[in-house]
Amino acid sequence: MKTKMITLCVNGKDHRFEAPVNRTLLQALRDDLKLTDTKYGCGTGECGGCTVLMDGKDNVCSCLTLAVEAEGRHITTVGGMTREGELHPIQIAFIELGAIQCGYCTPGMIMKTAGILADNPNPTEEEIRKGLDGNICRCTGYEKIVLAVRRASEMMDTAQTRKVGGMSA
Amino acid sequence: MSSRVLPQFDLLQPRNVADVVALLSQHEDQVSILSGGTDLLVWGYIEKHKTPYVLSLSAIEGLDNLDYVAGEGLRIGAKVKVAQLLKHPDVIKRYPALYEAAVNFATPQIRNMATVMGNVLRASPAGDCSCAILALGAQVVLQGSAGQRLVAIDDFWVSYGVTERKPDELAVELRIPDVTSETRSGFQRLTRVHEDLSKLNVAVRLEMEQGTCKQARIAMGCVGPTPLRLKKTERLLTGAKITAELLQQIVASAREEVTPIDDQRSTAEYRRQVSGVILKRVIEQALAKS
Numbered sequence: 001m002k003t004k005m006i007t008l009c010v011n012g013k014d015h016r017f018e019a020p021v022n023r024t025l026l027q028a029l030r031d032d033l034k035l036t037d038t039k040y041g042c043g044t045g046e047c048g049g050c051t052v053l054m055d056g057k058d059n060v061c062s063c064l065t066l067a068v069e070a071e072g073r074h075i076t077t078v079g080g081m082t083r084e085g086e087l088h089p090i091q092i093a094f095i096e097l098g099a100i101q102c103g104y105c106t107p108g109m110i111m112k113t114a115g116i117l118a119d120n121p122n123p124t125e126e127e128i129r130k131g132l133d134g135n136i137c138r139c140t141g142y143e144k145i146v147l148a149v150r151r152a153s154e155m156m157d158t159a160q161t162r163k164v165g166g167m168s169a
Numbered sequence: 170m171s172s173r174v175l176p177q178f179d180l181l182q183p184r185n186v187a188d189v190v191a192l193l194s195q196h197e198d199q200v201s202i203l204s205g206g207t208d209l210l211v212w213g214y215i216e217k218h219k220t221p222y223v224l225s226l227s228a229i230e231g232l233d234n235l236d237y238v239a240g241e242g243l244r245i246g247a248k249v250k251v252a253q254l255l256k257h258p259d260v261i262k263r264y265p266a267l268y269e270a271a272v273n274f275a276t277p278q279i280r281n282m283a284t285v286m287g288n289v290l291r292a293s294p295a296g297d298c299s300c301a302i303l304a305l306g307a308q309v310v311l312q313g314s315a316g317q318r319l320v321a322i323d324d325f326w327v328s329y330g331v332t333e334r335k336p337d338e339l340a341v342e343l344r345i346p347d348v349t350s351e352t353r354s355g356f357q358r359l360t361r362v363h364e365d366l367s368k369l370n371v372a373v374r375l376e377m378e379q380g381t382c383k384q385a386r387i388a389m390g391c392v393g394p395t396p397l398r399l400k401k402t403e404r405l406l407t408g409a410k411i412t413a414e415l416l417q418q419i420v421a422s423a424r425e426e427v428t429p430i431d432d433q434r435s436t437a438e439y440r441r442q443v444s445g446v447i448l449k450r451v452i453e454q455a456l457a458k459s
């Protein structure tokens with residue numbers, strides 16, 4: 001088959017559309033669904049700019065995932081982190097600590113942070129740094145990003161961790 | 170609009186291994202097999218190969234087994250992700266070479282996507298899991314229309330990017346032999362920054378008995394067209410007590426045995442120089458974990 005009718009569940013909402021099979025998840029998000037919060041960086045899985053969360057726990061590169069292969073999974077992008085107009089603690093931590101300069105890597109960094117904390121709600125600094133491997137920021141020195149992940153882990157209780165990914169009400 | 174658009178292909182999504190084998194027999198070398206996608210969907214790679222069909226393993230039930238059975242060893246199904254190795258108690262406890270390779274493998278999101286089998290099938294001399302799997306002495310299970318056959322990992326890589334797998338076969342499982350309480354293994358690698366491909370990697374498996382090495386397997390990557398066994402250096406270890414003097418001989422022997430080249434990640438001269446040192450360190454690291 002060259003195209004396939006698929007239903008993508010993004011941020012808790014189903015989107016049904018006909019996708020060419022050679023469409024990456026990143027292209028589907030940005031070009032078909034007009035959800036441009038996930039960024040295109042290198043297109044080869046090296047920069048982390050396109051990182052999304054699958055099923056509320058696994059970080060993947062949306063540039064190396066076919067859209068048709070993401071059917072049936074719960075996809076969370078940074079646009080899905082906000083709840084009823086309120087920022088997620090991870091977003092608040094990044095803002096409060098100034099862990100942003102140009103902001104291009106930030107959607108990937110936020111989703112990576114959600115993945116790190118879903119696996120390990122109280123990471124050490126070393127675990128945070130290892131977890132952030134694969135997400136490149138060309139503006140900052142990473143220090144504030146590491147501090148923001150730490151702050152987010154302090155702000156989040158287990159209930160909020162579970163909320164990530166639209167997995168619960 | 171993202172600037173890189175994948176070439177056109179027909180997607181095949183069979184539901185079981187028998188259907189995969191039938192499709193592979195039908196289309197032969199017109200098919201690329203997709204699982205993790207971290208190699209195949211990198212634009213340059215798929216552009217180069219440009220097969221009219223991409224066969225995805227995503228709809229297949231099974232092939233995701235990761236089991237240790239005492240007396241038999243570890244079995245890794247074709248769809249097992251590198252990240253799964255990091256959570257498996259028997260991998261952590263019994264196969265430190267494989268665990269260390271998985272810990273150091275690429276980045277968290279790539280580990281969540283890439284399969285262990287895919288790393289072996291890529292047949293790159295820089296594959297980190299491949300290096301550990303060669304040292305541990307695995308077998309690759311290939312399923313064809315006539316049935317299964319087992320190929321020893323020592324015979325599996327033919328040349329750069331080329332394996333023993335025939336176009337109509339699916340690699341379904343890796344089998345890593347069991348270890349004893351006296352088995353030691355380890356893995357190390359050198360990179361410029363963490364997410365780089367290795368400029369050199371090395372893994373060992375040592376069967377020890379009261380301080381004497383009964384049997385050794387040494388695998389080194391990025392020093393030849395495929396991951397290499399350093400068989401001459403292994404012979405120095407076999408039957409020997411591992412002393413500081415012996416380790417110095419091993420350093421010299423490894424440097425003679427490797428055949429590195431210059432490329433964008435390092436030079437032949439540097440790789441030759443560090444090959445012995447890294448091997449010495451990984452042997453010391455493996456023996457320290459007792």
